[in-house]
Amino acid sequence: MKQAIAALRDFNRFYTQYIGALDARFLGNDMTLTEARLLLEIANREPVQANILQDILGLDRGYVSRIIRRFEREGWIMRERSSEDGRSRPMKLTPRGRIVFENVDRQQHDVIEAALLQLDHIEQGTLADALTSARQILVRATVAPPKEARLSLDVLDRPVWHALTGRQASLAVGNAEVLHYQPKITPFGASVDMGKVHLRTLAGLLSAGEEVWLVEKENIVRPSGLKTIKMAECLQMVALHVSDNKDKFSFCDLGKSDSVEMQALAQLTAPGPFLVDTWQLGGFIGIRAEGRLVAMAGERMKPGNFTEVSGVCTHPDYRGRGYAGFLMRVVAQRILQRGELPFLHTYSDNTGAITLYRSIGFVPHQTVTVTVLQKE
Structure with a gap:
């Protein structure tokens, strides 16, 4: 257990620095990694409620609200009242927000592609399999009760x-x-x-x-x-x-x-x-x-x-x-x-x-x- 904890913490330190999670400007853009991820979720789920984003990402409600207010000030998102529930105001990207999202999304793709080009096909496959296995194991750990079947x-x-x-x-x-x-x-x-x-x-x-x-x-x-x-x-x-x-x-x-x-x-x-x-x-x-x-x-x-x-x-x-x-x-x-x-x-x-x-x-x-x- 101690060895597994140490290994996971060591990888977390490496990967947060590798992807720029500690940088105030993610990939040189005027947003943090958290803001970029929130923009991605809005783009993939629009129209979407703020509480759903909060639940999916496990973020504090106040933190999400501050980011959303910033997105509104920048003109990246719009909020419309739901036809089924007048109290509901789901979000979606504006044309300007779509451009910002596509730019960040393309940058992430290019950075990852550049890194993978340094590997041969066997190494790329090994990395993909290892990352998939790690994700599946960690997801099961958060859902399956201890001592029960996975x-x-x-x-x-x-x-x-x-x-x-x-x-x-x-x-x-x-x-x-x-x-x-x-x-x-x-x-x-x-x-x-x-x-x-x-x-x-x-x-x-x-x-x-x-x-x-x-x-x-x-x-x-x-x-x-x-x-x-x-x-x-x-x-x-x-x-x-x-x-x-x-x-x-x-x-x-x-x-x-x-x-x-x-x-x-x-x-x-x-x-x-x-x-x-x-x-x-x-x-x-x-x-x-x-x-x-x-x-x-x-x-x-x-x-x-x-x-x-x-x-x-x-x-x-x-x-x-x-x-x-x-x-x-x-x-x-x-x-x-x-x-x-x-x-x-x-x-x-x-x-x-x-x-x-x-x-x-x-x-x-x-x-x-x-x-x-x-x-x-």
């Missing part, structure tokens, strides 16, 4: 595909190249890759007017025959542990006999796509009051050793009582007890939900894009 975070980049080719294969429709859940269960689908050819094949599994929901880390290129209904950035969050429930509510397991009530509650509160057979995804529990279902939560996608907490909703007349947080904790605790890790998705600008999920024990992992396509 988990692959890669499955969360494409949760639908890994769920349908893994533990939920029995719920899949399709073939080795394209898959989606059975139509009455949930509209999520995926293909072996997200190229136009395979997405066109996925469209072939749909009826006219039918939708397919994609959840992907990488951007997709929509093929002909499909039209985009909606695109939204979602924050993906993972929990290693769950805080204890302070409230004690009576709850019950939900199943086929409750499916009509479950769908009605979901239609009223819109937690996400919820169909007549969504209950088959399992793990649903609910709270009843005055003889009716007023709150529920359950499970959805199961990629690798992760299980998604989903279908969380509360009847408007019963909000503010802590039902959602209580049920989420129960569902997540059951997932953890099975030796799996709970994860979830929430819209990136849903600050209220993100605050709740943090209080339960979920921490941000990355952003993904939800795309809803409809067959024409």
